Structures are given as C-alpha cells and as structure tokens.
Amino acid sequence: MLHIVETYGAMLLRSLGQTILLTLLSLIFAMIVGLIFALMNVGRNRIFNFIGTLYVDAVRGVPLIVLAYFIYFGIPAGIKSMGIQNFRLTALSAGTIALAMNCGAYMAEIIRAGIESVDKGQMEASRSLGLSYGKSMRLVVLPQAIRTMIPSIINQFIITLKDTSILSVIAFPELTNTGKTIAGNTFKVLETWTIVGLMYMIVIITLSKIAKRIERRANRGR
Amino acid sequence: MEDRKIMVHVKDLKKNFGKLEVLKGMSIDIAEGEVVVLLGPSGSGKSTFLRCLNQLEIATDGTIIIDDHDVTDKHTDINVVRENIGMVFQHFNLFPHKTVLENITLAPVELKKMTKEEAKDKGMQLLKRVGMEQKADAYPAQLSGGQKQRVAIARALAMNPDIMLFDEPTSALDPEMVGEVLSVMQELAAEGMTMVVVTHEIGFAREVADRIVFMDGGYIVEQGTPDEVISHPKEERTIDFLNKVL
Numbered sequence: 001m002l003h004i005v006e007t008y009g010a011m012l013l014r015s016l017g018q019t020i021l022l023t024l025l026s027l028i029f030a031m032i033v034g035l036i037f038a039l040m041n042v043g044r045n046r047i048f049n050f051i052g053t054l055y056v057d058a059v060r061g062v063p064l065i066v067l068a069y070f071i072y073f074g075i076p077a078g079i080k081s082m083g084i085q086n087f088r089l090t091a092l093s094a095g096t097i098a099l100a101m102n103c104g105a106y107m108a109e110i111i112r113a114g115i116e117s118v119d120k121g122q123m124e125a126s127r128s129l130g131l132s133y134g135k136s137m138r139l140v141v142l143p144q145a146i147r148t149m150i151p152s153i154i155n156q157f158i159i160t161l162k163d164t165s166i167l168s169v170i171a172f173p174e175l176t177n178t179g180k181t182i183a184g185n186t187f188k189v190l191e192t193w194t195i196v197g198l199m200y201m202i203v204i205i206t207l208s209k210i211a212k213r214i215e216r217r218a219n220r221g222r
Numbered sequence: 223m224e225d226r227k228i229m230v231h232v233k234d235l236k237k238n239f240g241k242l243e244v245l246k247g248m249s250i251d252i253a254e255g256e257v258v259v260l261l262g263p264s265g266s267g268k269s270t271f272l273r274c275l276n277q278l279e280i281a282t283d284g285t286i287i288i289d290d291h292d293v294t295d296k297h298t299d300i301n302v303v304r305e306n307i308g309m310v311f312q313h314f315n316l317f318p319h320k321t322v323l324e325n326i327t328l329a330p331v332e333l334k335k336m337t338k339e340e341a342k343d344k345g346m347q348l349l350k351r352v353g354m355e356q357k358a359d360a361y362p363a364q365l366s367g368g369q370k371q372r373v374a375i376a377r378a379l380a381m382n383p384d385i386m387l388f389d390e391p392t393s394a395l396d397p398e399m400v401g402e403v404l405s406v407m408q409e410l411a412a413e414g415m416t417m418v419v420v421t422h423e424i425g426f427a428r429e430v431a432d433r434i435v436f437m438d439g440g441y442i443v444e445q446g447t448p449d450e451v452i453s454h455p456k457e458e459r460t461i462d463f464l465n466k467v468l
Contacts, residue, residue, distance in 0.1 A: 124278050125315035125374075129329035129381060130305035139328065143319050 001191045008182050015178035016199055022095055022174060023161045029100035030160070034107025039137070041112045052108065059105035064166050068098040072170040091172035098167070103160045110152045114145035150218050154211035158204055165200075175199060226253040229385055229416045230275065235284035237270050244270045246440035247284070254384075257417045259427040261451075262437035263463055268420040271437070272387050275418065276300075276307045289384055305333060308378030312390040314370040316362040322349065322373050323358040326380045335381065348376035352406050368399030372406055379410075386410065388419040424467060428452050436460045 005012075040052035059067070072094035079087045118141050126136035168177035179196035183189045230252035237245040244267045252258050260268040273279040275286060277293050277300050286293045291303045317325050326348060327341035336344060349355040352372040362370055371391055378386060388407065392400040404426050411417055411430050421427060427434055427448060434451035436444045436459075444457045455461045 119313075119315070121311055121313055121315035122317065125309075125311060125317070126329075127301075128276055128278065128304055128307070128309040129377070130301050130333055131329055132301050135332060139332065140317055144317075 001188075001195065004182060004186060004188060004191055004195060007186075008178075011178055011182070012175070012195065012199065015173055015175045016203070018092075018172070019161070019164050019174040020203070022092065022099065022164045022167065022172070023157070025092075025096045026099035026103055026160055026164075027157055029096065030103035030107050030156075033100055033104030034111050037104065037108035038111035038115065041108065042115050043133075056105045056108050059101055064098065064102050064163055065169060067102060068095065068167055068170050071098050091167070091170050094170055095164070095167040095172045095174075099160060099163060102163070103156060106156055106159075107153070110149055110156060111145070113152075114149035115141055117148050118144045147218050150215050151211075154207070154215070157211075158207060161204060161207070162200065226255060228252070229254045229256070229289060230418070231285070231287040232275075233285045235271070235274060235286060236282045237267070237274055237279060238282045244440055245274070245282075248437075248440075248442060250435065250442065250445075252416065252418065254416055255414045257411045257415075257419070257430055257432045258435055259431035259433070260418065260420045260435050260437055261422075261424070261427060261463070262443075266437040267440045268437050269389050272389050272418060272420050275387060276304050276309055278309075305329075305335075305381050306384045308375075308381065308383035308386040310371070310374050310378055310386065310388045310391045312393050314362070314367070314374045314394075316370055316374055316377070318362050321359050321361055322354065322365070325362070325373060326377045329377075330380050333381075341380070344380060345376070348379050349373070351379075351409075352376045353402075366399060367395045368402045371395065371399075371403045375403075375406055375410075385416040385418070388417065388421065390420050390422070392421065392423060422467065424452060424464075436463070438463070 037052045037055050040048040041056075043049070062070075072089060072091065076087055076089050115137075122140050122144065123133075123136055126140040127133070131139070164174050165176035167174060168180060171177065175196055179192055183192040186192065228251050230250070232248060232250045235245055235248040236243070248267075248271060250258075260271065262268050270279055274281050275288065275293075277286075281294050284294065288303060289306055291298055293300060293303050316322075317328070320328065323342065323345050326345040327336075327338070330336040330341040330344065331338055335341075346355055346358060349358055352375055354369060354372050354376065357365060357369065357373075362373070365373065375391075391407070392403050395403065400423065404423060407417070407419070407426070408430050419427075419431070429448075431448050433445060434448050435442055436451055436455070436457070438459045444451055444455060444460045451460065452464065455464055
C-alpha cells in the first residue's frame with residue numbers, strides 16, 4: 001500500500017483534482033439547466049411545460065454511461081458524417097456536458113418541488129402589488145424555495161461527484177480511471193481500490209459535514 | 223353618489239373553473255370613495271369576484287374596467303393596473319423572509335415608485351398609522367395574526383392605491399384580534415378610500431359600508447344600504463342567510 005502511495009500519490013491527487021473540477025463545472029451548468037427547466041415546468045405555458053417534462057423524462061430515461069458515449073463518440077461521429085472533419089470534443093467537455101445534462105434533470109425536479117412548496121399566496125400577494133411574474137419569482141418565491149431545496153441540492157452534489165467515476169469510460173483522467181491504470185500497472189488490485197475508495201469517502205464525508213453546517217445556518221431565524 | 227367618478231365598472235362578469243360556473247353574469251358599478259361590502263354564503267362567488275377585479279383570477283367572460291383601464295383586455299398591462307389596486311388576503315401572505323419594513327418597501331422600490339429612503343419614510347408612516355412602528359425590524363413569524371394583517375394593510379397602502387380589496391381579512395384571526403384590524407379598515411374608509419370588502423363581520427358591514435351587496439350562487443341577489451339589506455332584507459335568500467349568521 002505504501003509503495004502505491006509513494007509512487008502514484010501525486011498522480012492520484014492530480015486525478016482527484018480532475019474529479020473535483022469536473023464535478024464543479026457540471027454542477028454550475030446543472031444549476032443553470034435545472035433552473036431553466038424547472039421554471040418551464042412551473043409556468044402556465046403549455047409548450048414550455050411540455051418541453052420541461054420532455055427534457056426531464058428523456059434524460060432520466062437514459063443511463064449516464066449511455067449519455068456519455070452518445071456525447072463523446074456519437075455526436076462527433078454524426079458531425080463528421082455531415083462533412084465537418086475537424087470537430088473535436090475533449091473528454092472534459094463531453095464529460096461536463098453529460099454530467100450537467102444528467103444532474104440538470106434531477107436539479108430541475110428539486111427546484112420545481114422547492115418552488116411548489118412555497119405557498120401560492122406568496123406569488124399572489126407579490127403580483128397584487130404590481131410586481132411582474134419574473135420579479136415575484138426572483139424576489140419572493142425563489143428565496144423561500146431555496147431553503148427547502150438545500151438538503152436535496154447537496155445530496156445531488158454528492159451523487160454527481162460519485163457519478164464522475166462513470167466518465168472513466170470516455171478516458172477522462174479522473175480518479176477511477178487513474179485507479180484502473182495503477183491497478184493494471186502494479187497488479188496490487190486490493191490496495192489500489194482501497195486507496196481510491198478512501199479518497200472518495202474522505203471528500204464526500206467532508207462535503208456532507210459542510211452541507212450540514214450550511215443547512216443549519218439556512219434554517220436559523222426561520 | 224351619482225355624480226362621483228365610477229371607479230369600478232363590471233358588466234356581465236362570468237368565471238368558470240372547468241365546468242363549475244362560479245360567477246354567472248355579474249354587473250356592478252362602484253363609485254370613487256364608496257365602501258362596498260360583499261356578503262353571502264361560502265361558495266357564492268364573493269372571493270372569486272374580488273380576485274377577478276385584479277385578475278388574480280382571469281375572467282371567463284365579461285368586462286371589468288377599473289380606473290379607466292379595461293383589465294379584461296389582453297393588451298392592458300395588468301401589472302400597471304395592479305399598482306393602483308391594493309389587496310389584503312385572508313392569510314395575510316406577508317413575505318416571511320423579509321422584515322416588516324422590507325415587506326412594505328419591496329414593491330415601491332422595485333417598481334421605481336420611490337427611492338429606498340422615500341420608501342422607508344413612507345413605510346414608517348404607514349406602520350405608525352396601523353400602530354406597528356415598533357415592529358418595523360421584526361419578521362412576520364414574530365407577529366400575532368392581527369399584527370400581521372395590519373402590516374399587510376400597510377404593505378398594500380404603500381403603493382398609494384386608488385382602491386383596496388379585502389378578501390375576508392379577519393376570518394383567520396383569533397376573535398380578540400378582529401377589532402384591531404377592523405378599526406384600521408374603518409379609519410381607511412373614513413379617509414375616503416374606495417373599498418371592496420368580503421367579510422362575515424355583519425357589525426362592520428352595518429357600520430362602515432355605503433352599500434351591501436348580497437351574493438348567492440354566482441349572482442347578486444340584493445343590494446342597497448346596510449339599513450335596506452341587513453335590517454330590512456326583501457329577498458328570501460338574504461333573509462335566510464342573515465337568520466343564520468346573526
């Protein structure tokens with residue numbers, strides 16, 4: 001075990017960095033994607049409702065690994081067949097897109113549920129004062145919705161962090177992929193996966209602890 | 223009253239919820255400064271009527287003209303009309319994440335009617351008027367029901383509305399808090415505010431209303447002065463209702 005840490009420690013830490021980078025990028029885009037589709041779903045516009053539901057159903061209906069293959073291999077192949085030769089998608093961008101789409105669908109549901117948990121009278125009171133739908137949503141409804149959403153959002157963050165391991169299949173040098181390489185080189189399979197597992201665990205437990213603290217702070221003064 | 227400006231003009235207003243017809247053709251004119259109290263059994267369409275006036279419920283059919291704005295016309299900017307229509311709700315609907323003063327200043331500042339400072343001054347004035355100035359920095363959760371409703375009235379007044387709608391403002395209150403809210407409303411009426419009030423407080427209706435409108439089944443059954451409708455009702459359904467609530 002010590003041998004692995006000595007020889008591959010730097011490499012493992014670098015790939016953990018890649019994992020966290022991928023997670024953060026995906027989450028930022030997932031929040032935007034989630035907010036857009038959640039707002040489509042809670043509004044009264046039938047077409048937007050349909051698009052919102054379609055997106056959530058479609059993305060949740062496809063395993064992440066298939067989505068990753070589709071984006072990393074499928075889309076460039078499709079574009080090439082249309083005659084554009086030098087289109088390339090890095091593993092990081094393909095991975096970010098796949099994760100953001102996937103996480104965004106779940107985020108959309110979390111945000112939608114959060115918005116719907118706010119009493120309808122809040123929107124009515126705001127509208128009755130002459131504030132537009134958008135302003136009412138931004139100033140009155142969303143600030144209240146976020147409080148109820150925080151635990152689910154953090155939970156989703158943790159799931160997304162773990163899901164980055166699936167992107168080892170598109171050769172992205174994140175932690176799991178590096179684990180594969182090390183196990184293959186050293187044949188110390190048990191030790192390698194123990195270390196990789198522990199690394200995930202430490203990051204996730206730390207995240208959960210921070211999350212608990214944020215949650216407690218958000219609930220204060222309620 | 224005849225020579226006063228018509229503030230609210232409603233003609234043949236109909237409202238359906240799916241197959242359920244709640245308003246089946248209502249017409250009424252309300253003059254500037256008039257206090258109209260809507261009475262009637264639950265399900266008679268009083269609240270729906272009130273909510274149609276500021277289009278929280280979209281009218282199915284008919285015309286509503288408020289302050290010369292046709293609110294049933296799709297081209298009317300409803301947000302602008304709503305700035306002039308204050309509304310007070312049964313469940314207060316204060317914004318729980320904002321302080322009492324912030325509840326009041328939110329709309330005037332966001333809609334650029336006032337600067338932050340002006341809105342604060344105006345807010346404090348209004349809070350003084352409803353006897354709540356000492357709670358300016360409190361959060362709604364720290365207030366009693368009666369206090370919440372007085373703040374909600376101040377919030378609605380902050381936009382300087384020409385007309386105030388009250389949707390059962392005392393129905394969610396403990397009995398000992400009803401009086402403090404009604405007296406604020408009474409003062410408002412005395413100052414000449416145009417008011418449309420849905421309530422079950424017959425005493426308030428008798429004392430403050432210029433006109434009582436009795437509704438049942440989506441129609442106006444009878445209307446007139448409190449003396450005419452409450453003391454000397456003519457219609458069977460009005461008599462029946464008053465016997466039950468008095």
